[in-house]
Amino acid sequence: MDAKKYPPGTGVFGMIRIRFHGRGGHGIKTASRIVGTAAFSEGYHVQDFPLYGAERRGAPITAYTRIADETILERGIIADPDVVIIADDSLIEDPMANPLGGIGPSTLIVINTNKPGIQERFAITARIHSIDATGLSLGIIGKAGAVSAALGGAACRILGFIPRDAMERAVIKELQSIGIPAQLIDKNVEVAVRCFESLPAYEITNRETAPSISAKTFTIPYQEPTISSPSVYASGNITGRQTGRWRIFKPVIHYDKCNKCWLCFVWCPEGVISLDDSEYPHIDYDHCKGCLICYEECPTKVITIEREVTAW
């Protein structure tokens, strides 16, 4: 069991700011709460907070946990995180998620990925650890939607001052509060422990956020209503948003057995299955979100699924 490195109330580290990036359904809010609850149970001041717009599966969301040994005088987003937890490597290049925003050389990053070479590929100067939380969840739980316990466990470990048993209790408490059945909670705890133990414990020194004086305020000018009214003139821009990055599994149609019943075409909620000149269905992988409704509905079972690995 880890010793407490920073007893609460000693004012040693001030505040640690953790930022979680994931997609709707990953369990990022719960991951941030697992860390919050674990630190709170150890006597620290805690604030946690998820930020999402119109809730939908697959869309990027962010959550934040602040841990301090004194009253927390901050609210809202964390622009300069000490720790960044990324639930899905496809988020790295997502301009709306921007998970690498505001990181410094001392920031610690934990990323859920099964691909090697993340640090080099994205020229990340911060310290980075990869875990295959999705693979672990598939192995232990049998499915890999939410990775909340895995990421919560990983974040608790990396902080260095949260003992394993406090982490486990927090996983149980948070999963119970959202109505997860006991058996599934046990498996989640197992995943969380595996992630916890696969990572080193750091001594995180909080970065005294120096006022970013380089930033400047701006006086916005008046603009014509052709510019300043909330309307979009550019048409067809939805194709620019590659929602295919949201997939965990990819549906694949086997044309040698497909009888052209078109049920996949009918059921696809995103309208990304089209029919070719010979009336065979085709999936637009740039925009298929991997909901797998086509796979479920195919009456002849000629659609199979493959774990997604983005081709680099």
Place this chain on the structure above:
Amino acid sequence: MVRELLTGNMAAAWGVRLANVDYVPAFPITPQTEIIETLSQWFAEGAMRGKFVTMDSEHSMVTAAGAASATGTRVFTATSSQGLLYALEVLYTVAGWRVPLVMVNVSRALSSPITLEPDHNDILSARDCGFLQIHAETCQEVLDSILMAYKIAEDHRVLLPILINMDGYYLSFTREPVEIPSKEKVEEFLAPYKPRHAFFRASNPMAQGVAVLGGSIYSYFKYQMHMASLNALEVHEEVAKEFDHLFGRKYGAIEQYRMDDAEYVLVMSNAFATKGKAAVDRFRKTGYKTGLLRPRLVRPFPAKEIINALKERKGVAVFDQNISVGSGGVFYTEIAAALCAETKRPVILSFIGGLGGKDISVVEFQKILEDTVSAADSGITPGIQLLYTEAEWKQMSHLLEIAGKSPE
């Protein structure tokens, strides 16, 4: 008493549960829904006794809340943003009935463009309707204010409904440590509601909410409401004193942070006042004697306390997380009006910030300080300013470009 991590929404639900509320009419809206979901579950489980009813709109919901309160029961309801505006007509109506219901508004900026994150145009649009208003900074304050609100609203010197405001997201979905008081202690603080003026009893029939024709009659009733609202200044003070005595937490009509020797004062309300306090700490580290004043009781407006707190200062910067389009900040107007009769008064600056939940960065707080100090030195105040950063402007320009709208 237990100490737990609670969101603002959960803290609100706990306040309602502890206040032994009899009736909750409800309608969902982000970011308020978690309050009524929680209450609905507690009623269903039997943890709360009374009636929970889902309504067809906020307009019906507030009508039902007012009508139920007029029968002499203890009533709670909650909404947000567009929902509050949809109910605005009946907010005026039920306030005129002089019924002591308590309602939570979870602030969310108003359409259009439609959005989800907070500013205070929603709650301030209900400024003049007769509901008292308490604006909370923390999740603890949300819970505590609900308990205090019933005691104030049900006091015979007041008998007006109360709106408690919390920011969407920054409080509603934010967990922080909250003390949940024990049932016994709350019962000691808050006695059951005993109506004398408006109730339902078959043996004692009355007509309520009657129509009047003729301005002299209308003026009488309206001004009675105004005087009752002003009475709440005194009642709030008494109730706050008793609350402090029992629970050890002190709430004023205004909160003053590091104000003792402050030469420059930042005025901020609601959740972002927390960020304002951190800014004050930073300013003090660089040698500026600064403080923060947070209006908590917004209706009735604690003008006297605000004047006393501000009149001797060099400069006051009013941060408005709202905009009265074509005029400016609502708090700025009210604070400037309160101070205008003082012969010795500070320069007063107006900043609009945090609209639609926009974050306030360190550099924007720095601008507030620099402008206030320089205005106090020169005696010349700049006009209303929107807080915005160069980086945000760059992003905005990029989005306009994507939308096919490039400047000539």
